[in-house]
Amino acid sequence: MSVLTLRGAPPERLDLNGITPLALSLLSEAEAARLPVGTSRRGLTLGDCFAIRLDGSADLVIEGGHERLDRVGGGLSEGTIRVEGDVGQRLGEAMAGGELTVSGSAGPFAATAATGGRITIKGDAGEAAGGAIYAAKAGLDGATLVIEGEAGERLGDRMRRGLILANRAGRLTGARMIAGTIAALSVGDHPGYGMRRGTLLLGAHGTLTPTFVETGHHDLVYLRLLARSLSRLSPAHAELARRPLKRYSGDLATLAKGEIWAAA
Amino acid sequence: MSDLTLNGIPVVDTFAEAFDVAGTAIVVTNDTPKWAMIAATVMTGFATSVIGCGAEAGIDAELSPEETPDGRPGVRILLFGFEPNGLKDQLLKRVGQCILTCPGTACYAGVEGPTKIKLGGAIRYFGDGFAIAKRVTDAEGKARRYWRIPVMDGEFLCEDSVRAVDGAVGGGNLLFLGRTHAETLKVAEIAVEAAKSVPGAILPFPGGIVRSGSKVGGRTKGMMASTNDAYCPTLKGRAASALPPECGVVLEIVIDALTSKAVAESMRAGLHAATEAGAAHGLLAVTAGNYGGNLGRHHYHLRDLLSKASA
Numbered sequence: 001m002s003v004l005t006l007r008g009a010p011p012e013r014l015d016l017n018g019i020t021p022l023a024l025s026l027l028s029e030a031e032a033a034r035l036p037v038g039t040s041r042r043g044l045t046l047g048d049c050f051a052i053r054l055d056g057s058a059d060l061v062i063e064g065g066h067e068r069l070d071r072v073g074g075g076l077s078e079g080t081i082r083v084e085g086d087v088g089q090r091l092g093e094a095m096a097g098g099e100l101t102v103s104g105s106a107g108p109f110a111a112t113a114a115t116g117g118r119i120t121i122k123g124d125a126g127e128a129a130g131g132a133i134y135a136a137k138a139g140l141d142g143a144t145l146v147i148e149g150e151a152g153e154r155l156g157d158r159m160r161r162g163l164i165l166a167n168r169a170g171r172l173t174g175a176r177m178i179a180g181t182i183a184a185l186s187v188g189d190h191p192g193y194g195m196r197r198g199t200l201l202l203g204a205h206g207t208l209t210p211t212f213v214e215t216g217h218h219d220l221v222y223l224r225l226l227a228r229s230l231s232r233l234s235p236a237h238a239e240l241a242r243r244p245l246k247r248y249s250g251d252l253a254t255l256a257k258g259e260i261w262a263a264a
Numbered sequence: 265m266s267d268l269t270l271n272g273i274p275v276v277d278t279f280a281e282a283f284d285v286a287g288t289a290i291v292v293t294n295d296t297p298k299w300a301m302i303a304a305t306v307m308t309g310f311a312t313s314v315i316g317c318g319a320e321a322g323i324d325a326e327l328s329p330e331e332t333p334d335g336r337p338g339v340r341i342l343l344f345g346f347e348p349n350g351l352k353d354q355l356l357k358r359v360g361q362c363i364l365t366c367p368g369t370a371c372y373a374g375v376e377g378p379t380k381i382k383l384g385g386a387i388r389y390f391g392d393g394f395a396i397a398k399r400v401t402d403a404e405g406k407a408r409r410y411w412r413i414p415v416m417d418g419e420f421l422c423e424d425s426v427r428a429v430d431g432a433v434g435g436g437n438l439l440f441l442g443r444t445h446a447e448t449l450k451v452a453e454i455a456v457e458a459a460k461s462v463p464g465a466i467l468p469f470p471g472g473i474v475r476s477g478s479k480v481g482g483r484t485k486g487m488m489a490s491t492n493d494a495y496c497p498t499l500k501g502r503a504a505s506a507l508p509p510e511c512g513v514v515l516e517i518v519i520d521a522l523t524s525k526a527v528a529e530s531m532r533a534g535l536h537a538a539t540e541a542g543a544a545h546g547l548l549a550v551t552a553g554n555y556g557g558n559l560g561r562h563h564y565h566l567r568d569l570l571s572k573a574s575a
Contacts, residue, residue, distance in 0.1 A: 142399075161399060181398070197396065221293070221370040221421040222398060222412050224334040229401040257396055 001057050004050040006064030006085075013039045013088065014049060017074030020098075021060045021081065029054050039070075065104050073100040076117060089126070090133070092119045095143055105149065109133050114143035114162070124149035130164045130182075131157030138178055140164060146233055156182045159198070165234050174200045177258060183230060183237045195251050195258035201226070202262045203240050212250030212260060223261070268567060271539035274549040275566050280437045280531065281554035282562040285314070285344045286351040287432025287522050288381060289374030289464075291327065292363055293338035301326070303369045304339035307362035311343070311354075312469045315488060319354035320344045320434060320520050322466025324374075333372045333402060334421075340374050342466045344434050344520045351428060352381045359422070360387055364413070370421040373408075375522060377427035384411035384422030397424065429522050433562050436519035436527035437553045438534050439477065439495060441511045443546035448513040449473070451538050451545045455517055458537030465521035465530035477516045480555055492553070511548050524562055532569040 002024055014037045024032055032054060033047025046052065050062075058079030062072065065085020073081045073092040079099075086104035095114040105123035111130045121129075125147045130140035131154050138160035145164045147155075153170035160178040171188035177198035189206035192198075223241050231238035240263065248260040268275040292307070294300035304323050311321035324340040332338035343358070345351030363371050364387060371383070388395040391413040399409050409424035438455065442448025456472030459465065467473075482490025493499050494506040495514040507514070517534055521527040531552075538550060552566055 163401075179397075199398065218418050220412070220419050221334050221336075222400075222410070222419065224336070225400045225410070225421075226398075228333075228335065228403065232401065232405070257394070259396075 001059035001061055002054045004046070004052055004060065004062045006050055006062070006066060006069075007048075010044075010049055010066055010068045012042060012044065013068045013070055014044065015039050015070050017071035017093065019046065019060075020073070020076045021058045021079035022077065024054055024060065025056045025058075027054070065102070067105075067107055070107070072102075073119070076100055086123070091121070092117075092143070095119065108152070109139075110147075111143055111145040111164075112136070112139050113141055114145070115141045116143050118144040118146065120146045120148070122148050125151045125155075125166070127152035127170070128154045128157050129166075130155060130159050130162070132159075140180060144233070151184070153188070155184070155187075156180065156198075163229075163233075165230070165237050171206065173202075174198060174258075181226070183234075183240065185236060185240065192248075192251055192258055192260050194254055196255035197257040199226075199258070200260045201237070201241055201245075202260060205260075205262055208248065208260070209251060209253075211253040212248040213252060215247045215249050217244060217264065218247055268570065270535065270550075270570050271542065273539040273542040273547050275535070275539070275570065276549060276551035277565075277567055278552050279554055279557070279563045279565040280435070280552035281557060281560040282433050282435035282437075282524075282527060282564065283560040284562070285320075285346065285432050285434040285520065286348045286379075286428050287342060287344045287434075287520070288351060288355065288377070288426055288428045289324065289340055289342050289522065290355075290359070290383075290426055291332055291338050291340050291372040291374040293327075293332045293334050293336040293370045293372070294366070294368045295336060296368075297326065297337040299366065299368055300337050300339045303363050303366040304341050306366065307358045308341060308343075308468075309362075311358075312474070314344065314346055314350075314434065318345065318350065319358070320466075320468040321354075321358070322460075322468045322520070324464065324466055333408075334370055336370075342374075342464070342520065342522065344432060344468075348379050348381070348428050355381060355383060355426070356386055359383060360390070364390065364415070364420050364422070367417050372423045373426035375427055375429055377429035379428035379430075380425050381428055382425045384409075384413075385424045387411070387420075387422055388413055431524060432520070432522050433524045433527045434520040435560060435562075436521070436531050436564055437516055438531060438538070438566075439514055439516045439551045439553060440538055440542075440547060441495075441507065441549045441551065442513045442515070443510060443548065445513045447545040448515050448547070451542055451547050452515040452517060454541045455534035455538040459517060459519055459530040459534035462521070462526055462530040462533055464523060464526040465519055467517055467519055467530075469518055472517055474516045474518055475514075477514070477553060480559070506551075508548060516553065527562070528564055528569065531564055532572075535566065535569050536572065 038044030089107035108126035177195035227241035327338040477492035
């Protein structure tokens, strides 16, 4: 596997968009070292910040994470990237395939606009994970995002399709959702605020927005399919889908084709 | 009549002539095997001949909960038509009228193939704008798209599209020449049980058996098909009759399958089972129907089916 080893705390935010196994496999170590990653007039290159060891493989390890590493795995389409440490904002932005794993925590907007592949954050995620960045029409767009720790506010804000799993999440989970599925064992107040379509599967939740209406308990085939699908990613979330659930329909203030399944 | 024999029963050295057709498979599930079977039985009704029914359909297999996408008991249905558009039309009508309407059912694609047929994506309009599309990963990790259509018992879940296969074949057949109706029917029943045990093959006629075998055209103007007079026992003695004097009944089984190999294996299984039971039930001979070999490109020679396993 190829390895990028962080030399030390970056002096500025670094933009690692496009630093993927496929892109690096086409370059020599010297060529890779000249890739610009800085975000100021300092002109930092990949070689300035990382010790580079490439073998042309489809697996890349980034040793030594830092919250200033932005857009790690951005544009990944195949292969794997494993980050040993934390990352900054927009982890896996516009990723289309492959697997991206972060052993630490991620900043805001993780997996925004990601259309495929799987992103796993072992630690916590900042606000609006799977959410839309400012002025963007949509957030997560087909990829799978797994947050094993706690997600911040507005998890999946304006996500369009795909799946997000989180252990816990803050308030406004699934706000303004266009479509897709979010499953979390616990979330804060007002989940699904303004959601048009989409599914929220929740263990515990805070106050519900009054524009959601309870439709009762339903033994729907969809929940069986969802449970089977989740079992590949998280047995705890799959178990949640098999529990007695109460369904709420909403947000009636918008299209009202969304739903919240909450543990009864 | 023939130099060929199998289990002591003469086998005419001829062939069954079969045709390329468009074929698909769906899986219907329900909370109980009983209701899955009810849905499947209704959907495969009036589907004996593509000429008169628009499609030929049958139940391929009963599925255990472990074999279905949603972990409920299910039934795999095969549906065949002349061409993909006709197949699509029949599929939509039959799923719309027989599966959507049946309490508790869900409907999934039952086969992979190159031709996409929109199913749930068309039936969703019954949901009057309240239907929801969901993409869910299946057991193999493949994302599949379903439509959840609100109905009065909850939701009808239907896969967005199913697939039609290349290489489906319709019209494999065997004819059993017997002495009495009861005995020949018994032989045909035994053959049906063996023939339909081959995965991917169905026998669309009532109980798998057809008594009104046909020939192409007829003496009446405009008839596409008419009775197979050469095998009608009441027409024995005429020049065109193919029946020996002692023959009193002829029954036929017709086989459609997703592959040509499945047709051959189904015919082989039926032929062997029929001849094994034939001596005890007055079976005189086994033959097959064809149109001279000019209409269908698939020819299944009975000579090639005499061995237990394919070469």
